[in-house]
Each structure stands twice: as C-alpha cells, then as structure tokens.
Amino acid sequence: MITVKNLKKSFGSNEVLKDINVTVKPKEVVVVIGPSGSGKSTFLRCINLLETITDGHILIEGIDITDKKTDINKIRTDVGMVFQQFNLFPHKTVIQNIMLAPMKVKNVPNEKARAKAIELLRKVGLEDKAEAYPDSLSGGQKQRVAIARALAMEPKIMLFDEPTSALDPEMVGEVLEVMKDLAKEGMTMVVVTHEMGFAKEVGDRVIFMDGGLIVEENIPDELFDHPQEERTKAFLSKVL
Amino acid sequence: MDIRWDILAEYAPFFAKGTLLTIGLSIASIIIGCLLGLFIGLGKLTKNKWIAFPFNCYITFFRGTPLLVQILLVHFGLVPLFVGETNGIIAAITALSLNSAAYVAEIFRGGIQSIDKGQMEAARSLGMNHVQAMRFVILPQAFKRMIPPLGNEFIVLIKDSSLAAIIAVKELMYWGQAMQGQYYRAWEPYITAALIYLVLTFSLSLLLSRLERRLATE
Numbered sequence: 001m002i003t004v005k006n007l008k009k010s011f012g013s014n015e016v017l018k019d020i021n022v023t024v025k026p027k028e029v030v031v032v033i034g035p036s037g038s039g040k041s042t043f044l045r046c047i048n049l050l051e052t053i054t055d056g057h058i059l060i061e062g063i064d065i066t067d068k069k070t071d072i073n074k075i076r077t078d079v080g081m082v083f084q085q086f087n088l089f090p091h092k093t094v095i096q097n098i099m100l101a102p103m104k105v106k107n108v109p110n111e112k113a114r115a116k117a118i119e120l121l122r123k124v125g126l127e128d129k130a131e132a133y134p135d136s137l138s139g140g141q142k143q144r145v146a147i148a149r150a151l152a153m154e155p156k157i158m159l160f161d162e163p164t165s166a167l168d169p170e171m172v173g174e175v176l177e178v179m180k181d182l183a184k185e186g187m188t189m190v191v192v193t194h195e196m197g198f199a200k201e202v203g204d205r206v207i208f209m210d211g212g213l214i215v216e217e218n219i220p221d222e223l224f225d226h227p228q229e230e231r232t233k234a235f236l237s238k239v240l
Numbered sequence: 241m242d243i244r245w246d247i248l249a250e251y252a253p254f255f256a257k258g259t260l261l262t263i264g265l266s267i268a269s270i271i272i273g274c275l276l277g278l279f280i281g282l283g284k285l286t287k288n289k290w291i292a293f294p295f296n297c298y299i300t301f302f303r304g305t306p307l308l309v310q311i312l313l314v315h316f317g318l319v320p321l322f323v324g325e326t327n328g329i330i331a332a333i334t335a336l337s338l339n340s341a342a343y344v345a346e347i348f349r350g351g352i353q354s355i356d357k358g359q360m361e362a363a364r365s366l367g368m369n370h371v372q373a374m375r376f377v378i379l380p381q382a383f384k385r386m387i388p389p390l391g392n393e394f395i396v397l398i399k400d401s402s403l404a405a406i407i408a409v410k411e412l413m414y415w416g417q418a419m420q421g422q423y424y425r426a427w428e429p430y431i432t433a434a435l436i437y438l439v440l441t442f443s444l445s446l447l448l449s450r451l452e453r454r455l456a457t458e
Contacts, residue, residue, distance in 0.1 A: 048365055050361055050364070073364075073367050073369050074367070076364065076365055076366070076367045077367035079365075080366075081361075081362075083358060085356075087356075087358035087359060087361065088362075089359065089362070089363075089381075090381065091380050091381050091384070100376060100377075101366035101367060101368060104368060104372055104376060105366065105367040105368055105372070106367075146362075150365075150366070
C-alpha cells in the first residue's frame with residue numbers, strides 16, 4: 001500500500017532523514033516512536049508530500065508520488081492526515097469543516113456531503129456539535145472533528161502526526177478510542193505517537209526511529225519486551 | 241468671533257457638490273486600490289525573488305515618496321502622456337489608487353502571512369489545490385484580520401483626497417479654499433470642510449466595525 005524507498009530529507013545542510021525504507025501493507029497499523037528530533041514527524045509528512053523530499057521514492061498503491069507527473073492533489077484525497085495542532089478551520093462550523101473538501105474537491109452535492117458529515121460526527125460522538133465553531137470545543141473534541149474531517153474524503157490511508165500530544169491528559173483517551181475503532185474497521189494507518197499503550201494494543205508493527213534512521217522495527221510485544229538495539233533499550237527505559 | 245452664516249448659506253450647494261465628488265473619488269480609489277493592492281500583495285508573496293522584485297520596487301516607491309508629488313507627477317506627466325491633455329479627476333483617482341495600492345498590498349501580505357501555516361497544510365492534505373486552499377481557507381480568515389488596518393487605510397485615503405484641490409479638482413477642499421479666497425475668512429470654510437471630512441470618516445469606521453462584528457465566529 002505504501003512503499004518508501006531510500007527516502008532522504010534535508011533542511012539546508014541538516015539531514016533529517018537518512019535512507020528510510022518502509023513498506024506498509026493494506027489494513028496494517030504501523031506505529032512510529034522515537035525521541036523528539038528523530039525525524040518521525042518529517043517522515044510522516046513526506047508520505048503525503050507536505051515536505052518536499054530530497055531523494056528517494058514513495059509509492060502509494062503503486063503510484064510514485066515523487067514523480068513530477070503525478071497529480072499530488074489526487075493522491076492526497078486518498079491519504080488523510082491528522083495533525084498535532086488539529087488545524088481545524090476556525091471560520092467554519094464543525095459540519096462546514098467536514099463538508100468543505102468533499103464539496104470543493106470531489107464535487108459531492110450539499111445534501112450528500114451533509115449526510116456523510118453527520119454520520120461521521122455520530123461515529124466520533126459529536127453530532128450535537130455540528131453547528132458549533134471550533135473555538136468552542138475542547139482539545140479532544142477538536143481532534144475528533146479533525147479525524148472526521150479527514151475521513152470525509154474516504155481515504156484509504158490515514159496518517160496521524162502525534163494526535164494526542166497537544167491534549168490535556170484526560171482527553172487523550174477519547175481520541176485514542178476513535179483511532180482504535182478505525183483500526184478495527186481495517187483502516188491502513190501510520191501513527192506517530194508517544195502513547196506506548198496505544199502502540200502495544202493497536203499497532204501491528206512498531207518502528208523505532210532515532211537520528212533520522214529506522215533503528216529497529218518489530219511486532220509490538222517483541223519490540224517492547226525484547227528490544228535488540230541499545231538505543232531502543234535506552235529510549236524505552238525512559239518512556240515506559 | 242462672529243460667524244457669517246450668509247456666506248455659508250451661499251456656499252452650501254458648492255460644499256454639497258464637493259462632498260459628493262470627494263465621496264466619488266474615495267470610493268473609486270478604494271476599489272481600484274484594493275484590487276491592485278491584492279495583486280501586488282500576492283506578487284510580493286511569490287517565492288521567486290525575480291518575480292517579487294518589481295512588486296517590491298512598486299511598494300518602496302509609492303510608500304517612500306509624498307502623495308503630493310505623486311499627484312503632480314500623474315496630473316502633469318502621466319495623464320497627458322496617455323490621454324493627451326490633463327484631467328484632474330482621472331489624475332486624482334489614478335494617483336490615489338496607485339498610492340493606496342502600495343499600502344493595501346502590505347496589509348494583504350500581512351493578513352495572509354498571519355494565518356497559521358497549519359491551515360494551508362490541512363487544506364492541502366485534504367486534496368485542495370493551492371488556489372482552492374487560498375480561496376476557501378486562507379483568504380476568508382486573512383480578510384477578517386485585514387479589516388481594521390484596511391479601515392485605517394480607507395480613512396487616510398478619504399482625508400488624502402483633499403490634496404486633489406491642488407490640481408483644481410472641484411472636491412470638498414477646493415470649495416473650502418475658493419470660499420476662503422473670496423471672503424478672506426478662515427473659520428467658516430475650513431471648519432465646515434473639517435466637519436464634513438469628520439462625518440465621512442466616522443461613518444466609514446462605524447460601517448467597518450459593524451462588518452467586523454458580523455464576521456466574528458464566537
């Protein structure tokens with residue numbers, strides 16, 4: 001579903017990603033962990049080209065998105081993204097936030113987009129907030145709306161960039177719950193997170209990144225209980 | 241101090257006509273200035289330095305030289321070059337528009353840049369192209385933030401339109417000076433003109449603060 005080959009990314013002379021190779025299978029939930037500055041967010045942002053990559057190839061469903069001829073806007077409709085800072089549109093109500101892209105990008109008629117938005121709001125438990133503006137919501141509610149907004153495009157892949165890192169601790173659970181449901185439904189997901197509990201419970205595979213490299217990857221139980229690399233051990237001893 | 245109401249009554253129709261022309265000059269210049277300003281602001285925002293360069297020059301010139309000089313240049317230089325003869329009203333509107341476009345461009349640029357870059361990323365990640373993201377996500381938010389500085393700019397423009405009196409455009413200030421010249425009175429013409437300008441600028445700021453309240457999202 002996603003194939004990343006020899007991905008390199010530099011900001012000026014600072015090499016953030018050094019030769020990343022990853023394959024994500026359909027319906028797989030891949031969790032990326034690692035210390036801050038390890039390049040895990042940059043890696044995730046490369047998958048839908050929010051960062052221009054320096055070298056290498058990324059294939060989504062066999063299409064090379066790094067090829068200049070590829071219509072990236074078309075690819076992005078298949079790849080939903082959820083941000084740490086939610087990035088809801090503050091000038092639009094919750095339901096308008098969800099309806100905007102389907103209507104403008106996919107030309108979905110108003111009633112159909114509205115019905116879909118209400119269905120998604122029900123799914124994330126916020127149908128009573130449809131007409132509210134984002135500023136009146138709590139962090140957890142905002143993030144659930146952001147997930148609904150991404151799902152409205154009916155993506156095949158969902159990318160989560162530290163979705164709970166900006167939340168108060170008591171709101172982390174409600175967002176993770178929505179993500180768990182999504183994983184159960186068979187969504188292909190790549191999740192950058194510091195929530196080790198989520199990684200263990202939901203992840204099919206955990207990737208540990210440090211210094212712009214993939215240090216180790218394994219099924220969660222193995223990686224958390226029997227880490228092979230010293231850097232993985234050092235990191236896990238700090239966070240677990 | 242005695243006030244000569246009789247000369248005020250005599251000049252009342254001229255002040256009325258002058259006020260209408262002042263309003264006309266201002267509205268025309270605001271509209272042209274905004275359109276041109278948006279274009280120049282976006283031009284300055286382009287990442288390509290060579291494309292942005294002429295827009296930078298434009299802004300530097302029109303912000304850095306006196307409006308009076310610009311009005312005289314346009315009136316005696318630019319307009320005759322294109323139309324063949326001088327025309328005060330065309331010159332006034334042209335000079336005021338060109339001048340305010342430079343300020344409006346900076347207001348647009350500031351407004352657009354003040355929007356968090358996560359907004360553009362979110363819009364693009366949903367599959368919108370750059371133009372759609374600008375139109376549906378960035379500009380509506382930027383516009384709301386631009387209202388107060390734009391209001392300032394429009395008020396400055398209304399007041400600056402009085403400089404058109406120098407090139408004999410028969411707007412409000414022109415009649416004020418005509419009245420002063422005829423009767424050698426200072427208070428009646430200039431206080432009258434000042435009060436009318438005040439009414440115009442105050443009405444505009446009321447209008448804009450109502451618009452701002454309507455666009456509030458809380």
